[in-house]
Amino acid sequence: MFSKILIANRGEIAVRILRACRDMGVPAVVAYSEADRDTLAVRLADEAICIGPAEARRSYLNQPALVSAALISGCDAVHPGYGFLSEDPGFAEVCAAHDLHFIGPRAEVLERFASKYAVRRMLAANGLPTVPGSRGIVSDLGDALAQATEAGYPVLLKPSAGGGGRGMRLVRTPREMETSLPLARSEAQAAFGDDSIYFEAWIEESRHVEVQVLIDQHGNGIHLGERDCSIQRRHQKLIEEGPSPAMNDAARERLRDLAIRSVVAAGYESVGTLEFLLDGDGNFYFIEINCRIQVEHPVTEAITGVDLIREQIRLAAGESLRLRQEEIAFNGHAIEFRINAEDPNDNFAPQTGVIEELQLPAGPGVRVDTHLYPGYEVPPFYDSL
Known part of the structure; x- marks a missing residue:
């Protein structure tokens, strides 16, 4: 097991990782930007270190500063949380080059799963x-128009290099x-x-x-x-629940079985989430994989009793999986609501x-996972979650 972990993230997920480290008896260091000097994770941390100014590119995306x-601080592992550098194979490779364990898939695995189309x-x-x-990455507008006409509108434009709703556009006409x-x-x-x-073809009412x-x-x-993460706004999840109603x-067993068999065969490792669309006839279609912990991981923890952050840390340390499929029991139903700092009178703009x-x-x-406290000031530099 690791001797000390650097938490290379902020907000709610930094507090969540810190709690898991405490539960495991592993010391942790919270990395923070100048804007996050008074955040809850820093206040709770035994040790914290400033990594740069408020802008993410100069702090939470600043690989040399994080390394x-x-x-x-004497860490031998880095937990990237979600967002920022959590799925960046280059950062995982830099960590490995400095004898730091990246808590997630190893660099070569992230590289293999980096292109969503591939x-x-x-x-x-x-x-x-x-x-x-x-049929592949569209080369230019002419290629996109020709392929979309052949496939049939509407279609959903998607970036091959990332997710989270960014760069996605629903297109109904040339x-x-x-x-x-x-x-x-x-x-x-x-x-x-x-x-x-x-x-991808747009599946109505999926x-x-x-x-x-x-x-x-x-x-x-x-x-x-x-x-089930069907309730979204601007391709951003708002409400998640499990199991899917x-x-x-x-159908549930077939989906779960196909998902785990296919991703193991493809050589994936660590925690991960395979995302699907489910049409009105009950057919499901794979759309992408997230090679990190998800915001909605507490839903799974609630119905299985498995601490995903702790398991993620153990897997990154090279330990064998301690759980067997037949040992996983699903109990009850869980719903997660994301609370965002937004203005509903201004089209839910960040506030x-x-x-x-x-x-x-x-x-x-x-269960409430949060980094908020009375007197905390929500900064303008990051996601509104």
Whole structure:
């Protein structure tokens, strides 16, 4: 097991990782930007280190600063949380070059799963049904128009290098393609440093279902059921629940079984989430994989009793998977609500300000993961979650 872990993230997930480290008896160091000097994770940490100014590119995305912080503080592992550098194979490789364990898939695995289009092809070859779409990355507007006309509108433009809703555009006509493709490319370049775009057929009235997996570095893997993430705004999840209320037991088992078998065969490792679309006839189609812990991981923890952050840390340390599929029991139903700092009177635009009063719910079956406290000031530099 690791001797000390650098938490290279902020907000709620930094507090969550810190709690897991405490539970495991592993010392942790919280890396923070100048804007996050008074955040809850820093206040709770035994040790914290400033990694740069408020802007993410100069702090939480600043790889040299994070590696230096880890080495100076005596860490031998880095937990990237979600977002920021959590799925960056270059950062995982830099960590390895400095004898730091990246808590997630190793660099070569992240590289193999970096292109969402390539992953669709790879997992389709291992038996997963996929949404019909473009034959590859669209080369230019003419290529996009030709392929979309052949495939049939509407289509959903998607960046190959990343997710989280950024760079996605629903296109219903050739005229919309002319305006949407440049915008999608620009957003993808800004968010992921790669403007590669492909498209999928748009499935009307579909549901968004995802399967949580745990796989060690020795090829052993299990699934921990599915979550339904269909309630979204601007391709951002708002409410997640598990199990999915839209599936019967037979369909549920087939989805879970296909997901874990295909991703193990493809050589994945660590925690991961395979995302699917479920159409009105009950058919499911693989769309992408998230090679990190998810915001909605507490849903799975609530119905299985498995601490995903702790398991993720153990897997990154090279330990064999301790859980067997037949040992996983699914109990009850869980629903997660994301609370964002937004202005509902301004089209839910992100909003900053001071938390003047905070009353959190409590009671049997209630869990609150947050970094908020009375007096905390929500900064303008990061996600509104």
